[in-house]
Amino acid sequence: MFDWLIVGAGFAGSVLAERLASQRNAKVLVIDKRNHIAGNAYDRHDNAGVLMHQYGPHIFHTNSQAIFDYLSNFTGWRPYEHRVLAQVDGQLLPIPINRTTINKLYGLSLSSDAETEAFLATLAEPVPEIRTSEDVVVSRVGRELYEKFFRGYTRKQWGVDPSELDKSVTARVPTRVNEDDRYFNDSFQFMPEHGYTRMFERMLDHPNIKVMLNTRFEEIRDIIPYRRMIFTGPVDEYFDFRYGRLPYRSLRFEHVTLDKPWHQPVGVVNYPQTEDYTRVTEYKHLTGQEHPKTSLTYERSSAEGEPYYPVPRPENALLYKKYEELAEAEQDVWFVGRLATYRYYNMDQVVGQALATFRRIEASLSEVEVD
Template structure:
């Protein structure tokens, strides 16, 4: 039963995908919601900034992909998605290779056009490595694609992305590595793929239509005041910060983006090129107009520079090694004791989510709470 002293049923901290989907579901079912956002804009990391008519993915590129038709239909009920297929390239010593690893890559690297020959070559390299029970990312990758592909495309890129040696990273990070013995440059295997026409802002605006939203509001700084305005809090921020870092900081990797407008129609001819050498300071260059097949006279490119997370900068990738996983478990035990707070999303669950996964999680949590109300 609603506490009549509270103005809202739900205070939702964060207007990213989890918070926005949850707010939409609750609002649709007659619940009153207030969404607060620390940034000056809504949308979290899927926010797009319009520069000369180009939707720039401000916090890194986001490609929506899923095999779940229900999730696909849900997103399309708020915005139309185009037919964009993510087919990035890799740059190694100024040579370009197709990604993900497929027959085009193998031909470019070895001049092998026979799938069986490519498979044998990789199997021989795996056998020669002598690794039977991989214990870290490096060993796992070599067991999947052999030593040459690992050294050319994975080692340098991964070590600068994570700021750690590949031998110090958990093998789980690399287990989703796609390898194909077909000439197929589609990075994802999912049946449904695309980019919202007009950018992700249209999706977030659709989800939050009719919902009260306040930007430039920091929940942590105003916790005492805000905690009393609603019956329940949906918290999507950093879980360790919610508990005042009782067990210390959880670790993340962060990113620095260098956006540049160029007075030319086409810079690199593809949405993304990964730079796999360790001595190249950025991991990739993104050219945003290609996500929506833009015909603008100019273009915007973004270089992504990985960096260690420190307080005050955005946290992007949780470092799910043994040390941080054990620390997170302590925070999650505290979260279970909060009967009026729901923790959801990448930062609150210290977990990497694809977009379709975070949407599914928010839909599931909303359904559960509606059944209990």
């Protein structure tokens, strides 16, 4: 009899397995339907020996000292500040839009934050209430930059117009008036020294944790005895789609290795205007690996396939609320992670959510023990 069954060996499942095994001496079974641990953060060496990310570029960034310290128990780190260029009007320009982007695009020589702010103010369109992903961008940089950098990319990525997506989606990308060209400005920006998979191996390396791969929850739910469960798969699937399907956006990854050391100047190049793919990642920029060849991933998104992104739209939030009510009523089952709580969370946020869930579990178990 296992104390816990954990469905999913991604961040949500693995953090909870580690906490329950090491802090509560619980016997834990972690299962995953895939043939590997680490969920979407899984990385591996490809046939050429280049370390690549199977499910697209994963860059760790957080403002939380506690989350960084927790993961540091399982990995050393390599400092890495992510930079992205967007191919717009035939040029490679910094995204997030910053002073350099504006100067290059408009042939200007704005030289201060104040001048850039004043220029952006001439482009910005007033929007009375910022509700959608279009509103966020248009109100800050105006329609022309919105069309060039955001509209096409978002339509490719999400299959809907930014005017139909919650503001939180494009609000992930700031606009800057200085020359800071980093994609993130969090205080901790690192890559795990030997990759994500190695970090997960260390997290799950505990005598109380057993891992079963290539195993779907549905196959074992009635066969393997367990007391309590953590579920990190899609919440609508768990409830047999009782209220209909929650939309998740899927991706297709095309991995390529080239017989030359470098392909592009930065880790990621975005294609908001041309091409059927959204972005191209070159991993050696992220990992710091030295290798005579280089490996890339082309990302195309689609409605069908493995679920990757919850789709932040008001009607989806309402549908999720109904599933959330079912989840809350489910005895001895905790729903954690991007798919199970239908949240567009980054890795650090999922780690934070899992650690918070562990504290709630501890509180509820100590009540049971007192009873």
